[in-house]
Amino acid sequence: MDFERYMSERLGELRREGRYRVFADLERLAGRFPVAEWRESPEAPAKDVIVWCSNDYLGLAQDPRVLEAMRAAIDRSGAGAGGTRNISGTTHDLVMLEHELASWHGKEAALVFTSGFVANEAALGTLGKQLPDPIFFSDAANHASMIAGIRNSRRECRVFRHNDVEHLRELLSQCDPGRTKIIAFESVYSMDGDIAPVESICDLAREFGAITYLDEVHAVGMYGEHGAGVAEREGLVHRIDVIEGTLAKAFGLIGGYIAGSALLVDFVRSFAPGFIFTTALPPALVAGARTSLKILREGHDLRQAHQQQVRRLRQMLHQAGLPILHNDSHIVPVMVGDAAICKAISDRLLRVHGHYVQPINYPTVAKGTERLRLTPSPVHDNAMLGDLVSALSAVWSELGPNLAGMPRLWVA
Numbered sequence: 011m012d013f014e015r016y017m018s019e020r021l022g023e024l025r026r027e028g029r030y031r032v033f034a035d036l037e038r039l040a041g042r043f044p045v046a047e048w049r050e051s052p053e054a055p056a057k058d059v060i061v062w063c064s065n066d067y068l069g070l071a072q073d074p075r076v077l078e079a080m081r082a083a084i085d086r087s088g089a090g091a092g093g094t095r096n097i098s099g100t101t102h103d104l105v106m107l108e109h110e111l112a113s114w115h116g117k118e119a120a121l122v123f124t125s126g127f128v129a130n131e132a133a134l135g136t137l138g139k140q141l142p143d144p145i146f147f148s149d150a151a152n153h154a155s156m157i158a159g160i161r162n163s164r165r166e167c168r169v170f171r172h173n174d175v176e177h178l179r180e181l182l183s184q185c186d187p188g189r190t191k192i193i194a195f196e197s198v199y200s201m202d203g204d205i206a207p208v209e210s211i212c213d214l215a216r217e218f219g220a221i222t223y224l225d226e227v228h229a230v231g232m233y234g235e236h237g238a239g240v241a242e243r244e245g246l247v248h249r250i251d252v253i254e255g256t257l258a259k260a261f262g263l264i265g266g267y268i269a270g271s272a273l274l275v276d277f278v279r280s281f282a283p284g285f286i287f288t289t290a291l292p293p294a295l296v297a298g299a300r301t302s303l304k305i306l307r308e309g310h311d312l313r314q315a316h317q318q319q320v321r322r323l324r325q326m327l328h329q330a331g332l333p334i335l336h337n338d339s340h341i342v343p344v345m346v347g348d349a350a351i352c353k354a355i356s357d358r359l360l361r362v363h364g365h366y367v368q369p370i371n372y373p374t375v376a377k378g379t380e381r382l383r384l385t386p387s388p389v390h391d392n393a394m395l396g397d398l399v400s401a402l403s404a405v406w407s408e409l410g411p412n413l414a415g416m417p418r419l420w421v422a
């Protein structure tokens with residue numbers, strides 16, 4: 011087998027379909043976010059651009075309090091954790107962070123992983139492998155990390171249509187009542203920005219005796235009085251068995267976690283290879299996460315400022331006649347519907363206008379629903395919003411699809 015040729019042909023297919031991913035060389039500048047320095051090539055001079063697609067939703071990745079906590083932790087404890095949690099990686103800050111995350115979510119315990127992806131993969135994989143005769147009910151739009159966990163468990167999985175409670179009911183009612191049922195879903199779906207009918211799903215879980223596993227990765231820090239997510243906002247925390255979150259988005263760092271009963275967390279801790287056999291997060295990251303959590307807990311004004319900028323951008327795009335997908339979250343998808351055009355718009359925005367928003371293509375979203383996913387933050391000021399909308403309108407009229415031909419759903 012000529013592997014080199016095979017790989018080159020497969021990559022060629024991606025290029026022809028406009029789906030080949032090119033990573034922009036961006037240097038984030040602490041204190042200047044959302045401005046970053048972009049280089050067209052490693053030797054090219056740096057140019058200031060505005061980043062519109064970061065998951066550092068609230069700008070905490072540059073918050074001086076977070077940075078100071080991280081510096082102090084490096085001075086105190088050095089760089090790495092020194093081993094897995096079992097060997098020597100359970101640092102005091104990590105013990106405290108888990109207590110604080112648990113209390114934030116109104117749960118007995120929490121367990122930190124090296125990323126949100128690993129948290130989902132390890133927790134769902136372990137529940138699936140270790141619980142007796144389990145069956146998963148998984149929302150069709152669930153993130154790749156949840157799918158990976160479910161697949162790794164090699165257990166039966168029924169996929170319900172996205173946010174379709176009636177379909178979920180139908181599937182649950184076809185299932186043997188004696189089986190262990192796990193409903194896995196997200197609160198805020200990151201690509202469409204729509205929000206799950208969490209209460210109705212909890213009702214079904216109660217009716218059919220299912221475990222609820224809720225991924226709040228795009229909601230932690232963002233919703234609820236104390237920022238603990240959609241379950242907090244809707245008063246449903248006590249009806250969710252496992253809340254999964256990340257330290258990588260609103261927290262501005264990296265890492266993931268689950269929160270739940272002490273027994274469930276101990277169960278995952280004791281059986282999950284993705285938790286047991288990997289080095290713990292470095293102390294500086296954990297110290298930074300504790301500081302982020304404190305800011306998020308008290309971050310009502312920050313959330314208000316953020317939501318105001320989201321509303322403002324949506325309104326401006328709407329007035330400019332651009333096709334945004336409506337939702338009730340902070341994610342603003344501008345629908346393009348073609349991979350090559352989406353990439354061309356993104357390139358032109360960056361090169362000519364200094365705005366960076368990466369194209370979102372298949373397999374992240376379905377073919378024909380390619381888009382630009384905008385995530386304005388509280389530090390994107392009104393002038394930046396205005397400049398982006400003018401630039402996008404100009405680029406759209408040069409390269410974008412004809413708005414008249416686009417499905418009604420997409421047109422604001």
Ligand code: PLP
Pocket residue numbers: 125126127128130153155196200225227228256257258265266
């Ligand atoms: N869950 C969802 C819904 C996500 O969108 C992501 C990443 O974007 C993850 C989990 C993984 O989180 P992390 O980036 O912390 O690995």
